[in-house]
Amino acid sequence: MRLADLPTPALVLDRAALLRNLCMMAESVSRHGVTLRPHLKTAKSIDVAMLAAPGFGPITVSTLAEAQYLAEAGFRDQIYAVGIVPAKLDAVAALNAKGADVKVITDDLDTARAVAAHPGHVRALIEVDVGEGRGGVRPDDASLPAIAAALGPRLAGVLTHAGHSYAGRSVEEIRAVAELERAGIVRAAERLRAAGHEVGIVSMGSSPTALHAASLAGVTEVRAGVYMFGDLMQVELHTQPLDDVAVSVLASVIGRKPAQNRILIDAGALALSKDRGTQTMAKDYGFGLVVDLAGRPVFGDAIVTRAYQEHGVVECDRPLPFDALPVGARVRVLPNHSCLTAAAYERYHVVEGASDQVVAVWPRVNHW
Amino acid sequence: MRLADLPTPALVLDRAALLRNLCMMAESVSRHGVTLRPHLKTAKSIDVAMLAAPGFGPITVSTLAEAQYLAEAGFRDQIYAVGIVPAKLDAVAALNAKGADVKVITDDLDTARAVAAHPGHVRALIEVDVGEGRGGVRPDDASLPAIAAALGPRLAGVLTHAGHSYAGRSVEEIRAVAELERAGIVRAAERLRAAGHEVGIVSMGSSPTALHAASLAGVTEVRAGVYMFGDLMQVELHTQPLDDVAVSVLASVIGRKPAQNRILIDAGALALSKDRGTQTMAKDYGFGLVVDLAGRPVFGDAIVTRAYQEHGVVECDRPLPFDALPVGARVRVLPNHSCLTAAAYERYHVVEGASDQVVAVWPRVNHW
Numbered sequence: 156m157r158l159a160d161l162p163t164p165a166l167v168l169d170r171a172a173l174l175r176n177l178c179m180m181a182e183s184v185s186r187h188g189v190t191l192r193p194h195l196k197t198a199k200s201i202d203v204a205m206l207a208a209p210g211f212g213p214i215t216v217s218t219l220a221e222a223q224y225l226a227e228a229g230f231r232d233q234i235y236a237v238g239i240v241p242a243k244l245d246a247v248a249a250l251n252a253k254g255a256d257v258k259v260i261t262d263d264l265d266t267a268r269a270v271a272a273h274p275g276h277v278r279a280l281i282e283v284d285v286g287e288g289r290g291g292v293r294p295d296d297a298s299l300p301a302i303a304a305a306l307g308p309r310l311a312g313v314l315t316h317a318g319h320s321y322a323g324r325s326v327e328e329i330r331a332v333a334e335l336e337r338a339g340i341v342r343a344a345e346r347l348r349a350a351g352h353e354v355g356i357v358s359m360g361s362s363p364t365a366l367h368a369a370s371l372a373g374v375t376e377v378r379a380g381v382y383m384f385g386d387l388m389q390v391e392l393h394t395q396p397l398d399d400v401a402v403s404v405l406a407s408v409i410g411r412k413p414a415q416n417r418i419l420i421d422a423g424a425l426a427l428s429k430d431r432g433t434q435t436m437a438k439d440y441g442f443g444l445v446v447d448l449a450g451r452p453v454f455g456d457a458i459v460t461r462a463y464q465e466h467g468v469v470e471c472d473r474p475l476p477f478d479a480l481p482v483g484a485r486v487r488v489l490p491n492h493s494c495l496t497a498a499a500y501e502r503y504h505v506v507e508g509a510s511d512q513v514v515a516v517w518p519r520v521n522h523w
Numbered sequence: 524m525r526l527a528d529l530p531t532p533a534l535v536l537d538r539a540a541l542l543r544n545l546c547m548m549a550e551s552v553s554r555h556g557v558t559l560r561p562h563l564k565t566a567k568s569i570d571v572a573m574l575a576a577p578g579f580g581p582i583t584v585s586t587l588a589e590a591q592y593l594a595e596a597g598f599r600d601q602i603y604a605v606g607i608v609p610a611k612l613d614a615v616a617a618l619n620a621k622g623a624d625v626k627v628i629t630d631d632l633d634t635a636r637a638v639a640a641h642p643g644h645v646r647a648l649i650e651v652d653v654g655e656g657r658g659g660v661r662p663d664d665a666s667l668p669a670i671a672a673a674l675g676p677r678l679a680g681v682l683t684h685a686g687h688s689y690a691g692r693s694v695e696e697i698r699a700v701a702e703l704e705r706a707g708i709v710r711a712a713e714r715l716r717a718a719g720h721e722v723g724i725v726s727m728g729s730s731p732t733a734l735h736a737a738s739l740a741g742v743t744e745v746r747a748g749v750y751m752f753g754d755l756m757q758v759e760l761h762t763q764p765l766d767d768v769a770v771s772v773l774a775s776v777i778g779r780k781p782a783q784n785r786i787l788i789d790a791g792a793l794a795l796s797k798d799r800g801t802q803t804m805a806k807d808y809g810f811g812l813v814v815d816l817a818g819r820p821v822f823g824d825a826i827v828t829r830a831y832q833e834h835g836v837v838e839c840d841r842p843l844p845f846d847a848l849p850v851g852a853r854v855r856v857l858p859n860h861s862c863l864t865a866a867a868y869e870r871y872h873v874v875e876g877a878s879d880q881v882v883a884v885w886p887r888v889n890h891w
Binding site for chain 2: 162163164165196217218219237238239240241242243246261262263265266288289290318407408409410411415419421424425426428429430431461463464465466468481482483494495498499500501522523
């Protein structure tokens with residue numbers, strides 16, 4: 156099977172780029188002597204998990220569907236890193252009863268009591284907010300020891316995510332956020348230890364801070380997910396070069412407007428997602444950057460400027476080579492945000508570098 | 524099964540609202556004496572298709588997956604309304620060989636030749652651009668008769684979509700676009716008839732123009748899809764009241780920030796989509812409007828202001844009732860754009876009005 160023969164749109168994964176990205180993160184984290192707990196929210200794939208967390212190493216998941224799918228594949232040690240609700244504890248305990256060790260997170264006192272009271276085996280980390288302002292209690296918040304006390308022996312540790320690292324516009328800015336993240340989560344752990352609690356896991360992470368942190372002192376593990384595939388946002392965040400964006404959408408030209416220097420492709424809002432993550436970055440890629448079938452950026456700044464449900468409008472800063480782009484010609488689109496783009500597909504068509512030979516088809520676990 | 528028992532996030536469809544929307548469109552179109560060819564791109568559901576196009580009436584589809592799924596369910600007369608590429612003709616012809624009559628569309632001379640030369644049974648409509656500037660040739664373009672001549676007896680008609688009706692900010696503005704759409708597609712049909720071609724189908728449509736057109740003279744059918752479910756964009760476009768938005772996302776509260784008058788829910792970018800369709804409309808609903816479990820807008824302007832992969836941040840113009848919103852409490856979110864939101868789910872949980880009893884589960888056909 157070749158990319159030229161696949162129905163479009165389809166999701167392409169360059170395994171060579173994936174391996175480079177995994178290697179880069181593994182080297183970066185191992186310099187600090189901490190554990191890498193890869194986040195499978197982006198890949199949602201057993202095949203990718205086997206490479207990112209070899210030997211069924213610790214992983215992070217974002218849905219119960221991922222937790223179950225990966226537990227059945229042998230990944231015991233998981234953190235389900237979205238604030239838990241009591242109604243989901245039965246499902247977690249059921250996985251743990253079958254041999255998994257899926258830990259949950261909470262920043263809520265009543266939920267901590269529900270975790271402590273659950274008849275099954277469930278442990279929780281306390282979610283800490285180091286400045287993003289999404290979930291979590293502040294490291295110095297009065298509720299932190301109360302939540303730990305409510306969890307009692309079911310306290311597994313503390314966890315934070317410096318999502319505001321995505322606002323960083325230079326390595327220096329990201330490094331500063333990483334230090335706030337590290338200091339904040341270590342501060343939370345120290346407060347709890349001073350109050351007599353055992354804090355096994357001190358977990359921080361986002362792809363930018365995991366890569367750029369100057370120090371991870373006091374942290375036991377870092378989590379990161381999107382680094383595996385990368386995307387145009389990560390390129391803008393200086394976490395990877397454009398060549399290492401590992402996922403792309405295979406699309407066909409379905410219309411041509413030479414007078415407007417514009418083509419239509421069959422990858423629109425459903426195939427690419429409507430994520431506009433690069434809108435506020437140094438370079439705005441619209442809904443994605445159009446490259447050739449081999450993944451090479453040969454068209455200049457050919458970007459998807461409009462995304463209808465099934466139509467993408469491609470415009471370019473230089474004349475498009477219309478002779479090479481008849482209706483039916485194939486291109487690939489690098490996404491702004493690979494987590495959202497990949498979620499539109501049930502499987503990856505795996506290639507190696509610029510070869511158009513599909514060497515494997517890897518399934519994904521979507522939904523919840 | 525009750526909404527209170529479903530794992531979240533989940534997609535809810537209010538059948539009573541759906542039926543009101545179907546009735547409204549059927550009445551509106553039948554006044555003009557033309558055929559309604561509902562577009563299943565939004566619903567992607569056999570159960571909805573049976574209601575929207577009763578008696579296996581003519582339908583429109585946006586993917587080969589929909590075409591196949593609905594053909595197997597008995598919907599023979601289809602238009603696949605995304606510009607065709609030659610590589611997809613075999614799949615269309617295979618459906619038609621099994622009894623379907625799936626017609627394709629093109630605005631490209633070489634593709635028209637490929638349709639004419641295909642050994643199977645495939646007919647095409649010529650896509651006409653009445654001002655949106657997406658796909659299609661202009662009604663007066665010199666290429667129009669050439670494409671018709673290339674199709675020869677495989678010409679099934681002409682088709683247009685006034686997607687720019689979505690830029691209308693009043694019924695009058697939408698009505699003006701509808702008249703341009705009608706006049707443009709009729710002009711294209713008349714040119715081809717004058718050149719000796721038989722033009723069986725003269726098809727126009729979008730939900731706003733189908734509802735608001737003052738005249739459909741010369742048109743044989745209208746297409747519309749999103750009207751079935753509606754969404755916040757349609758409310759802003761005056762095609763339906765808020766009460767008739769038929770789809771919503773069931774979500775759980777996963778975090779609370781009373782000091783910031785903010786809650787977190789487990790419906791984020793994947794559960795809602797990142798569509799920001801109301802951003803440029805009179806009222807900006809962020810990523811969706813939060814209503815209660817019964818679908819009632821009881822929280823004022825509680826909207827999802829930020830959408831992370833699995834987290835939605837809800838903020839409100841008045842104090843949120845935190846006593847009624849503990850972690851685990853359920854709310855529903857009305858979407859900006861139901862086509863994109865529904866695409867994140869494999870099935871509908873069907874309710875009737877404000878009842879939380881799930882009366883049916885209807886599958887969807889996603890992907891391509």
